[in-house]
Each structure stands twice: as structure tokens, then as C-alpha cells.
Amino acid sequence: MGGLVTVLKEIEKMKRLLAVIKTEDIFLKYRDTPIGYLFEYHNLNRPFETYSKAQLLIGMCMDNRKHLQIPDNFSYIIRAGGGNLRYSEFKVSYAIGVGGVKCIALIGHTQCGMVNLIERRELFIQGLVDNAGWQREAAEEHFMQFAPMFEIGNEIDFVLSEAKRLRLRYPKIQIAPLLYRVEDNLLYLIQEN
Numbered sequence: 001m002g003g004l005v006t007v008l009k010e011i012e013k014m015k016r017l018l019a020v021i022k023t024e025d026i027f028l029k030y031r032d033t034p035i036g037y038l039f040e041y042h043n044l045n046r047p048f049e050t051y052s053k054a055q056l057l058i059g060m061c062m063d064n065r066k067h068l069q070i071p072d073n074f075s076y077i078i079r080a081g082g083g084n085l086r087y088s089e090f091k092v093s094y095a096i097g098v099g100g101v102k103c104i105a106l107i108g109h110t111q112c113g114m115v116n117l118i119e120r121r122e123l124f125i126q127g128l129v130d131n132a133g134w135q136r137e138a139a140e141e142h143f144m145q146f147a148p149m150f151e152i153g154n155e156i157d158f159v160l161s162e163a164k165r166l167r168l169r170y171p172k173i174q175i176a177p178l179l180y181r182v183e184d185n186l187l188y189l190i191q192e193n
């Protein structure tokens with residue numbers, strides 16, 4: 001039963017994603033913008049151009065399974081659990097104010113450890129005790145203090161809500177909520193309503 005629920009959830013998720021396997025699949029609003037080029041470089045093997053300054057800011061998870069195919073100097077990248085930029089605001093402002101970027105790609109991903117973080121509570125605590133030499137009590141306190149800040153619930157809903165928040169915060173900046181599927185290492189557009 002649990003397996004079936006997982007499969008159904010996966011199908012629901014896929015319905016909200018749009019694959020990009022050719023240039024025409026990219027939303028018109030992103031085509032010929034740094035977001036569009038991000039898709040072309042990563043998904044469509046567009047030959048790398050030379051850049052002297054960053055074209056965009058990418059916010060993505062710290063997860064080790066993801067590697068973007070993009071040219072040198074193409075992008076600022078902030079990596080944080082779940083691609084959560086709520087605690088990186090000064091860095092976002094720096095990329096915009098000083099770096100001059102005009103758009104942000106927010107990249108969530110499948111199988112993210114920040115989804116249902118609470119389920120990994122014991123693993124987290126025991127891991128800190130065994131691997132870092134922490135006292136159990138301190139590890140428990142640490143988890144309980146920070147887990148609610150980093151829990152993202154569902155990766156797609158989370159990037160959509162982050163996009164909404166960032167659009168209000170930086171109204172002139174284009175914000176693109178995207179998803180990276182670790183199953184095929186490709187970037188997907190997310191249907192927004």
C-alpha cells in the first residue's frame with residue numbers, strides 16, 4: 001500500500017512538470033533570457049559561450065547528486081538545504097545589487113532530504129553523536145531548533161512558494177521555479193497557476 005501511494009504521488013508530481021527536450025519547450029517568457037540559456041546548456045547541450053560576468057543567480061539544494069552543465073562565469077550559485085533562500089537574503093541582494101543579475105532560477109529537486117526532515121530526526125541525532133562527537137542532548141536540541149526552519153514539505157510546492165515570496169521582495173527580478181530530477185539529471189519547468 002505504501003508503495004502504491006508513493007507511485008501515485010510521483011505521478012501527480014510529474015503532471016506538474018514540463019520536460020524540456022527542445023528549445024520550443026521552454027516557456028516563451030524564458031526564451032533568450034538567462035533562464036532559457038540555463039535550459040539550453042544543461043538539457044540541450046548548447047555549446048558554451050564565454051561570459052565575463054554572471055547572468056543570473058541560481059538557488060539550489062546542497063545535495064551532492066546534482067551537477068549543472070553551465071559555462072564558467074555564467075551564474076552565481078547559492079546552495080542551501082532544499083534550495084531554501086530564506087536565510088541567504090543578503091547574498092541574494094548582493095548578486096542583484098552588486099552583481100547586477102536580473103533573474104533567479106530556483107531549483108528544487110526530487111528525493112530531497114529536506115522533505116519530511118522530521119523522519120530523519122533519529123538518524124540526524126545519532127549521526128552527530130557518532131560522527132561529530134556531540135552530546136546526545138545537544139544534538140537533540142540542535143535538531144529541534146533548526147529542523148522546522150529547513151523542513152520544506154514538498155519540493156514543488158516549496159519552490160513555488162519561494163518564487164512567490166521572492167517576487168514580492170524583488171519585484172523587478174524574474175524568478176523561475178524549476179525542478180531537477182535526480183532520476184534523469186534534467187531540469188524541468190513547473191506549471192504555475
Ligand SMILES: [Zn+2]
Nearest residue numbers: 061063112113
Ligand atoms: Zn535537497
